[in-house]
Amino acid sequence: MKQPDRRSFLKIAGTSLGIGVLYSAYPAALSRGEAGGLFATLGHANGEKVTPFSFVQLSDAHVGFNGPPDPLGTKAFERAVDMINGLPQKPDLVLFTGDLTHDTEDRDVHVQRMKQFQEISKKINVPLIKCVPGEHDAGLDGGALYREFFGESHYSFDHRGVHFVALDNVSRAKPEVGTEQLDWLKKDLARFPKTAPIVVFTHRPLFDLRPDWEWFTSDGDDVMNVLSSYDNVTVLYGHIHRDDEHETGKVHHYAARSLIFAFPDPNGAAGPRKPVPFDKDHPFKNLGIRTVSFNGKAQPNAQSLSVQDIELTAREFRGINGVQQILREPGV
Amino acid sequence: MSASKLARTFTATALCACAMLVYTGANRAHADDIPVIDITAKRFAFSPDRITLKVGKTVKLRLHSEDVTHGFFLRPLKLDEEIPAGETTEVTVTPQAAGTFTTICDHFCGANHGNMNMTIVVE
Numbered sequence: 001m002k003q004p005d006r007r008s009f010l011k012i013a014g015t016s017l018g019i020g021v022l023y024s025a026y027p028a029a030l031s032r033g034e035a036g037g038l039f040a041t042l043g044h045a046n047g048e049k050v051t052p053f054s055f056v057q058l059s060d061a062h063v064g065f066n067g068p069p070d071p072l073g074t075k076a077f078e079r080a081v082d083m084i085n086g087l088p089q090k091p092d093l094v095l096f097t098g099d100l101t102h103d104t105e106d107r108d109v110h111v112q113r114m115k116q117f118q119e120i121s122k123k124i125n126v127p128l129i130k131c132v133p134g135e136h137d138a139g140l141d142g143g144a145l146y147r148e149f150f151g152e153s154h155y156s157f158d159h160r161g162v163h164f165v166a167l168d169n170v171s172r173a174k175p176e177v178g179t180e181q182l183d184w185l186k187k188d189l190a191r192f193p194k195t196a197p198i199v200v201f202t203h204r205p206l207f208d209l210r211p212d213w214e215w216f217t218s219d220g221d222d223v224m225n226v227l228s229s230y231d232n233v234t235v236l237y238g239h240i241h242r243d244d245e246h247e248t249g250k251v252h253h254y255a256a257r258s259l260i261f262a263f264p265d266p267n268g269a270a271g272p273r274k275p276v277p278f279d280k281d282h283p284f285k286n287l288g289i290r291t292v293s294f295n296g297k298a299q300p301n302a303q304s305l306s307v308q309d310i311e312l313t314a315r316e317f318r319g320i321n322g323v324q325q326i327l328r329e330p331g332v
Numbered sequence: 333m334s335a336s337k338l339a340r341t342f343t344a345t346a347l348c349a350c351a352m353l354v355y356t357g358a359n360r361a362h363a364d365d366i367p368v369i370d371i372t373a374k375r376f377a378f379s380p381d382r383i384t385l386k387v388g389k390t391v392k393l394r395l396h397s398e399d400v401t402h403g404f405f406l407r408p409l410k411l412d413e414e415i416p417a418g419e420t421t422e423v424t425v426t427p428q429a430a431g432t433f434t435t436i437c438d439h440f441c442g443a444n445h446g447n448m449n450m451t452i453v454v455e
Binding site: 102103104105135139140170173174175208211212213214218271272273 | 401414442445449
């Protein structure tokens with residue numbers, strides 16, 4: 001039997017909408033007619049075969065926030081829901097990488113915000129929505145209220161042969177995962193071969209992106225040590241309110257934009273972190289646009305993840321090639 | 333009490349006294365030699381919001397929280413302290429390189445937590 005390798009194992013092609021990122025996962029070998037023994041191996045490891053599918057990542061809706069960087073409240077979130085529902089290729093699931101709500105010390109108000117998040121998100125025509133908390137959801141009460149609404153803050157599940165891992169790096173108030181969760185992660189991954197496709201989704205970056213902006217996880221290196229044993233790991237996160245990509249060894253990290261306001265480029269901004277000012281003429285601008293295309297062709301050292309970005313303002317630029325191929329009018 | 337026992341008691345007392353003098357002297361020297369900088373944490377700011385240190389000069393930072401639990405994090409100076417609500421935490425630091433650094437509260441403390449920081453200048 002031909003052994004699976006990183007290049008032939010999983011390709012993820014995606015479209016970032018400013019609302020998040022649409023990922024398509026499919027076994028590369030499928031296109032080359034090499035599916036036989038490889039998928040049998042995957043099916044044995046994951047409990048199911050790897051078959052093509054797509055999913056969407058959303059992040060940082062901050063339901064309840066209303067301030068100068070974005071006075072429009074949940075408008076971007078609602079727009080995102082419309083855009084997802086308008087996608088010609090229906091995603092299998094949505095991953096929400098934290099800060100579903102904005103924090104408040106008034107428990108009743110926070111309850112209302114979590115209910116509002118659920119009311120908006122349930123309008124997404126998708127079979128499955130999975131979440132992790134952000135510090136604004138869980139930082140003040142250790143995640144107690146979040147768990148009441150959304151269940152455990154760290155868990156895993158398999159979908160079409162891909163293993164998804166939700167990591168919580170906010171509920172301990174500090175940016176850390178903690179030894180208990182690390183032990184759980186080791187046990188959770190122990191049953192998989194090193195070639196298993198793994199998607200980790202969490203809120204904060206698991207590496208030192210910008211520590212003086214609190215864009216890091218203090219024990220992120222410990223997490224990466226666990227993940228580094230695997231060849232096909234993708235980490236999706238939020239928190240930084242902008243798109244970003246990074247590699248640590250064989251692991252690829254992708255940040256999604258927020259649904260509320262953007263932060264500036266961490267590589268170019270000195271001093272304290274400040275949101276990008278709101279532009280009333282382009283209210284969804286600054287949610288950014290990024291096109292990253294790893295075409296998935298089997299090439300030496302080719303990466304297994306491909307992302308194509310489209311800004312949340314896509315409807316403002318309908319004439320641009322590519323946009324109309326992907327989107328139709330929301331609500332239609 | 334025999335003469336020998338009296339001598340042992342005297343010797344022990346003298347040793348204790350000497351030890352206390354040495355201990356007290358060390359504390360005094362410690363207090364005298366290491367400058368102390370008081371920093372107060374209160375949502376969502378540190379006070380003062382800027383301090384200046386010298387390369388190679390050890391200082392003690394006395395961190396006090398006036399309300400909730402805060403953090404005090406600065407990777408380049410290896411500072412990663414927790415300041416429990418209403419309590420004081422002390423940490424000694426000896427900067428090794430000059431620069432201007434942003435210290436943050438890394439214990440989530442509320443809505444404007446992300447803006448809670450201060451500047452440490454090392455000359």
